[in-house]
Amino acid sequence: MNAHDAFDGEDQGAQVIPLRAMSAEPAERNPVERTIASGLSFLRRRLAGDYEVDEFGFDQDFSEALMPIPRAFYEHWFRTELRGLENIPAQGGALIVANHSGTLPVDALMLQVGVHDYAHRNLRLLGADLVYQVPMLGHLSRKAGHTLACQADAERLLQKGELVGVFPEGFKGVGKPYSKRYKLQRFGRGGFVATALKAGIPIIPCAIVGAEEIYPKIADLRPLARLFGFPYFPITPTWPLFGPLGLIPLPSKWMIQFGEPVDLEEYDADAAEDPMTVFNLTDQVRETIQQMLYDTLLRRGPAFF
Amino acid sequence: MPAARIVLVTGVSRFLGARVANALQADPGIERVIGVDTVPPTTSLGRTEFVRVDIRTPSIAKVIASAEVDTVVHLNLVTAPSGSRASMKELNVIGTMQLLAACQRSPDMRKLVVRSSAAVYGSSPCDPAVFTEEDEPVEAPSSGYAKDAVEVEGYVRGLKRRRSDLTVSILRFANFLGAGVDSPLTRYFRMPVVPTVLGFDPRLQFVHEDDGIEVLRRMTVEDHPGTFNVAGDGVLVLSQALRRAGRPTVPVPSPAMGLLGDVGKRLGGLPGFSAELLRWLTYGRVVDVERLEHELRWRPKYSSEAAFAEFVHANGLGQNLVVDLVDRLSGAVTSGGRW
Numbered sequence: 001m002n003a004h005d006a007f008d009g010e011d012q013g014a015q016v017i018p019l020r021a022m023s024a025e026p027a028e029r030n031p032v033e034r035t036i037a038s039g040l041s042f043l044r045r046r047l048a049g050d051y052e053v054d055e056f057g058f059d060q061d062f063s064e065a066l067m068p069i070p071r072a073f074y075e076h077w078f079r080t081e082l083r084g085l086e087n088i089p090a091q092g093g094a095l096i097v098a099n100h101s102g103t104l105p106v107d108a109l110m111l112q113v114g115v116h117d118y119a120h121r122n123l124r125l126l127g128a129d130l131v132y133q134v135p136m137l138g139h140l141s142r143k144a145g146h147t148l149a150c151q152a153d154a155e156r157l158l159q160k161g162e163l164v165g166v167f168p169e170g171f172k173g174v175g176k177p178y179s180k181r182y183k184l185q186r187f188g189r190g191g192f193v194a195t196a197l198k199a200g201i202p203i204i205p206c207a208i209v210g211a212e213e214i215y216p217k218i219a220d221l222r223p224l225a226r227l228f229g230f231p232y233f234p235i236t237p238t239w240p241l242f243g244p245l246g247l248i249p250l251p252s253k254w255m256i257q258f259g260e261p262v263d264l265e266e267y268d269a270d271a272a273e274d275p276m277t278v279f280n281l282t283d284q285v286r287e288t289i290q291q292m293l294y295d296t297l298l299r300r301g302p303a304f305f
Numbered sequence: 306m307p308a309a310r311i312v313l314v315t316g317v318s319r320f321l322g323a324r325v326a327n328a329l330q331a332d333p334g335i336e337r338v339i340g341v342d343t344v345p346p347t348t349s350l351g352r353t354e355f356v357r358v359d360i361r362t363p364s365i366a367k368v369i370a371s372a373e374v375d376t377v378v379h380l381n382l383v384t385a386p387s388g389s390r391a392s393m394k395e396l397n398v399i400g401t402m403q404l405l406a407a408c409q410r411s412p413d414m415r416k417l418v419v420r421s422s423a424a425v426y427g428s429s430p431c432d433p434a435v436f437t438e439e440d441e442p443v444e445a446p447s448s449g450y451a452k453d454a455v456e457v458e459g460y461v462r463g464l465k466r467r468r469s470d471l472t473v474s475i476l477r478f479a480n481f482l483g484a485g486v487d488s489p490l491t492r493y494f495r496m497p498v499v500p501t502v503l504g505f506d507p508r509l510q511f512v513h514e515d516d517g518i519e520v521l522r523r524m525t526v527e528d529h530p531g532t533f534n535v536a537g538d539g540v541l542v543l544s545q546a547l548r549r550a551g552r553p554t555v556p557v558p559s560p561a562m563g564l565l566g567d568v569g570k571r572l573g574g575l576p577g578f579s580a581e582l583l584r585w586l587t588y589g590r591v592v593d594v595e596r597l598e599h600e601l602r603w604r605p606k607y608s609s610e611a612a613f614a615e616f617v618h619a620n621g622l623g624q625n626l627v628v629d630l631v632d633r634l635s636g637a638v639t640s641g642g643r644w
Contacts, residue, residue: 033638036638037635037638040631040634040635040638041635043631044628044631044632044635046548047548047625047627047628047631048548048549048625048628049541049544049545049546049547049548049549050549051545052539053508053540053541053542053545054540055434055435055508055539055540055591056434056435057434057508057540057542059542129430129431132430132431133430133431134504135503135504135505136504138430138504138505139504139505139506139507139542142506142508143506143542147434148431148432148433148434150431150433152433152434152435152437152440153433153434153435156433156434156435
């Protein structure tokens with residue numbers, strides 16, 4: 001393409017050996033040199049704008065580069081255990097439906113890391129409207145491969161054979177008080193079931209245990225929330241008491257369990273237009289996840305040790 | 306249906322109109338190409354006959370009737386605010402109304418091709434990632450040419466209802482880029498230091514001028530009724546585009562951005578930012594071009610990326626000193642003194 005030609009031309013002008021070709025060679029270099037070289041090559045790609053972004057704004061190059069941060073939390077802080085990976089198809093569209101909790105949506109990031117590292121697929125999450133109105137958050141979320149939770153986007157992703165993740169509880173789930181932990185809230189309006197029916201893809205139920213304890217929300221300051229336009233303003237044992245330190249999540253033990261896909265093959269696409277079918281399926285998925293949550297919670301034992 | 310014989314092109318003195326008239330007159334099947342505009346053309350139009358007429362007045366009807374025009378290619382939509390907003394609106398909306406009234410009257414009319422804009426979808430944080438032709442805007446555009454385009458499309462649909470025998474094609478173009486395009490957008494990219502909206506990095510799409518002209522030509526000589534999005538494949542995000550162009554940027558909080566634009570416009574002859582450009586630079590917009598590609602069995606030759614690359618090349622941009630520095634640095638590290 002023209003852009004690439006132009007930049008290649010510049011490379012020659014500056015008498016530089018193309019980096020990507022270099023790092024692809026199994027050159028006998030020490031690891032430090034290799035790290036520096038790949039770091040510089042990343043830096044060059046970023047500075048020159050030499051990377052691809054899909055129509056949803058997913059910037060894989062950028063997202064992979066930032067992944068080590070949530071990964072460190074996933075592996076070492078939360079010591080996450082992942083089960084039921086065989087339920088995630090190696091390719092093709094599928095909809096992962098999970099419970100949502102933790103005051104801040106850290107569970108979404110952990111789910112994404114888990115699926116990326118162990119199922120080797122990019123999880124395309126559907127985010128709330130609010131995310132895209134907040135400066136920084138909106139475009140970072142798009143670069144990480146997320147998009148707005150609306151039927152059109154979900155259908156488009158599934159048609160392209162992507163693995164889509166959704167939290168039907170939304171703010172009701174992520175912002176619920178600590179006393180209601182592991183009790184699933186209402187599952188939206190069942191939009192996710194209609195989308196899956198229309199796309200003809202399976203729903204994979206998923207239970208995330210551990211996120212409830214990271215920021216135990218013991219109170220909610222409504223007036224402040226209204227002032228800032230947030231859905232809630234949480235009070236946790238450490239926030240806002242210890243200031244920014246209160247943002248460090250408590251090191252709970254996490255388990256992510258994928259259940260058997262809910263097969264929707266017996267329904268045709270018209271079923272999406274039948275509210276009763278949609279409600280029944282929504283309830284069925286919700287019950288399944290609730291049961292998985294109880295089972296996984298028992299298996300985990302104490303929350304922190 | 307008979308092919309287009311006598312074609313009237315509005316807005317012929319401007320870049321797009323002149324190029325489309327040129328493409329049409331090369332077609333031997335077209336008997337006459339008549340170009341109209343309020344100002345005389347700056348370049349030679351070849352065998353296109355220029356008629357200086359203001360489409361805001363009923364005299365356009367006389368031209369259409371006397372020349373027995375059967376196809377109207379309406380490219381008059383002004384997207385760059387040159388004079389006052391009132392005169393732009395007058396030209397866009399009142400001009401279209403007069404033109405459509407004349408079209409409705411004419412017994413010879415059989416086809417109308419209208420240049421609209423993807424701006425009719427608006428730009429908002431709650432937009433779907435990709436707009437198809439069926440999608441309604443989440444927040445309808447409330448100002449500028451985007452609003453004009455919405456109104457123009459409304460009047461065109463009205464004409465289509467009243468004259469169901471007409472073949473009507475409405476084309477919603479993404480922003481034009483290429484070697485010859487001069488628009489508020491190209492002026493924005495050419496600013497010495499490019500301001501961006503702090504905390505936002507919109508997804509952008511471009512259509513290369515050659516592809517745009519080819520689409521308009523095909524719509525004129527073939528029958529493709531309906532509404533179509535027109536854009537190059539793929540997207541660029543703003544930060545990425547500016548890096549590719551090697552432009553220094555400065556993030557500015559969004560309330561200050563409009564102010565900055567006004568100051569720059571007054572003092573430095575800079576483009577200024579219209580409300581719809583500002584929203585586009587904040588939230589971006591992506592349209593789906595599946596329908597067009599399917600209908601024409603053709604894909605734009607230039608992706609959004611390639612159209613932008615051509616613009617960068619044609620304007621002598623693309624010098625990125627920081628990248629050169631990194632190249633030198635990495636050269637020194639990886640070649641280990643081999644130079």
